Amino acid sequence: MTERFSAREAIALAGDDFRELPVPMREFTPDGPLSWQGYDDARRRALTRTGEDESVVCGTAVIGSTRAVLIAFEFGFLGGSLGARTGDRVEAAYTHARAHRLPVVSLVATGGSRMQEGMLALTQLQRVARQSALAREAGLPQIAVLRDPTTGGGWATLGAGADVTLALPGAQVGFAGSRVRPSDADPAAYTAEAQMAAGAVDAVVREEELRETLALWLTLLTAPAAEAEGEVGGEVESEAASGGKVEPVSPPAALGAPGLPATGWDAVRHARSPERPRAAAYLDAYFSRRAAIGGDRCGGSDDGMLCGFGSGPAGRTVAYAAQCGTATRPAGYRTAARLIRLAGRLGFPVLTLVDTPGAANDAQAERQGAGSAIADLFAAVATARTPVTTLVIGEGGSGGALALAAPGNTWATPDSYFSVIAPELAAAILKRPASEVRDTADQLRIRPQDLVELGVIRGIVEHAGR
Numbered sequence: 001m002t003e004r005f006s007a008r009e010a011i012a013l014a015g016d017d018f019r020e021l022p023v024p025m026r027e028f029t030p031d032g033p034l035s036w037q038g039y040d041d042a043r044r045r046a047l048t049r050t051g052e053d054e055s056v057v058c059g060t061a062v063i064g065s066t067r068a069v070l071i072a073f074e075f076g077f078l079g080g081s082l083g084a085r086t087g088d089r090v091e092a093a094y095t096h097a098r099a100h101r102l103p104v105v106s107l108v109a110t111g112g113s114r115m116q117e118g119m120l121a122l123t124q125l126q127r128v129a130r131q132s133a134l135a136r137e138a139g140l141p142q143i144a145v146l147r148d149p150t151t152g153g154g155w156a157t158l159g160a161g162a163d164v165t166l167a168l169p170g171a172q173v174g175f176a177g178s179r180v181r182p183s184d185a186d187p188a189a190y191t192a193e194a195q196m197a198a199g200a201v202d203a204v205v206r207e208e209e210l211r212e213t214l215a216l217w218l219t220l221l222t223a224p225a226a227e228a229e230g231e232v233g234g235e236v237e238s239e240a241a242s243g244g245k246v247e248p249v250s251p252p253a254a255l256g257a258p259g260l261p262a263t264g265w266d267a268v269r270h271a272r273s274p275e276r277p278r279a280a281a282y283l284d285a286y287f288s289r290r291a292a293i294g295g296d297r298c299g300g301s302d303d304g305m306l307c308g309f310g311s312g313p314a315g316r317t318v319a320y321a322a323q324c325g326t327a328t329r330p331a332g333y334r335t336a337a338r339l340i341r342l343a344g345r346l347g348f349p350v351l352t353l354v355d356t357p358g359a360a361n362d363a364q365a366e367r368q369g370a371g372s373a374i375a376d377l378f379a380a381v382a383t384a385r386t387p388v389t390t391l392v393i394g395e396g397g398s399g400g401a402l403a404l405a406a407p408g409n410t411w412a413t414p415d416s417y418f419s420v421i422a423p424e425l426a427a428a429i430l431k432r433p434a435s436e437v438r439d440t441a442d443q444l445r446i447r448p449q450d451l452v453e454l455g456v457i458r459g460i461v462e463h464a465g466r
Helices: 006-013 040-051 084-100 115-122 124-137 153-160 192-197 209-220 265-272 278-286 330-346 363-367 370-382 398-402 423-429 435-446 448-454
Strands: 016-021 055-065 066-073 104-110 140-153 164-167 289-295 305-311 317-323 350-354 387-399 410-412 417-419
Touching: 006 055, 006 066, 006 104, 006 209, 006 317, 055 084, 055 209, 055 265, 066 209, 084 104, 084 115, 084 448, 104 153, 104 278, 115 124, 115 289, 124 140, 124 153, 140 153, 140 209, 164 192, 164 209, 209 289, 209 305, 265 305, 265 387, 265 417, 265 423, 265 435, 278 350, 278 387, 305 330, 317 330, 330 350, 330 370, 350 398, 363 370, 387 398, 398 417, 423 435
Parallel strands: 066 104, 104 140, 140 164, 317 350, 350 387, 387 410, 387 417
Antiparallel strands: 016 055, 055 066, 289 305, 305 317
């Protein structure tokens, strides 16, 4: 179990120059709205024990170089439970964030809604959810840090509803608190680490790294977006540049590449070569620093799809979704769709790197909704609110690759191919012998230069120094 910090200790871990916001005052009848016997006494004891008069402390602080609104829960005050006065303070904090265009960081530690206030307490979840939605509409980033414990409505609103969700190691995280779970429930399922494995948490961060991690995220999510006339992703310029003309920008020579393939089968061999650079090499060569999101928020994650935000030219932020050469799982497609929609809300352009033999097609992938996940990514790209630029860096296998590609703004490297189907599978479907696979590759016209001639891609990105 992780250490249980007080609200003020959590604030000190996260940032400096904390300035508490004015506290809205709500008067209750004795023992609260339900006249719950002993409620006032319990509140007085909580005040004496913690020094706080409610379960949440709200204010602004500087994290790295960014001022943000902080919402810090005090678990020592009635288990960090949400009551009407808690809702008052959270709403006031979000109102301040919108008025001053500040990101919101929630340091969550709560046992859920306050039973001494009954349904009045439970309906605070609707109130908090509305404030979070208004922040999203305003384009304000929201980051949650899950402390121990994070359960009930606090997890289901501020925690799971954030744009980026971080957690401290060993923290209890789950909708069900420890006293209301089934008696035979596996406690390991209700941890930060389990939630990360299930795609509900982006990263588990040690307390000594929390401030630096938050500072990086806030810098990336509040940095100016790349201008339309500037470079997007470093590989190619935005479509809007120079009156709509798009010129390739050469990747670093260190990435290397062979010349254009002479045959279709050569294109396949180049794309499948173990020496060919993968997505991480491109991302490392372009971004000075980056931070990753992980998980589809639907129970899964895919290590073969890298998604996140990075610092591009002049410190401008670009979102990225990059396949790593493996068959993409449904969770990977859903994570990429999540990334593209988040980038759209925050106003950042998106770079996608295509490199997959195709979508995963095993039985588990079908049970996990492969078709609907791919369809959702197609929809996210088609309706993207910010420019999407695509570079095919290796294998472009059928619809599993095309789902990540930007219509009309896709480029390719010399060591790549894009095909309606793998040559081997095409030959098998056509009942051709293995000896005809190479000829089939030529017939499919999958070389980068073929794709340019066919109008499928805009151009070939040559590597510098080649």
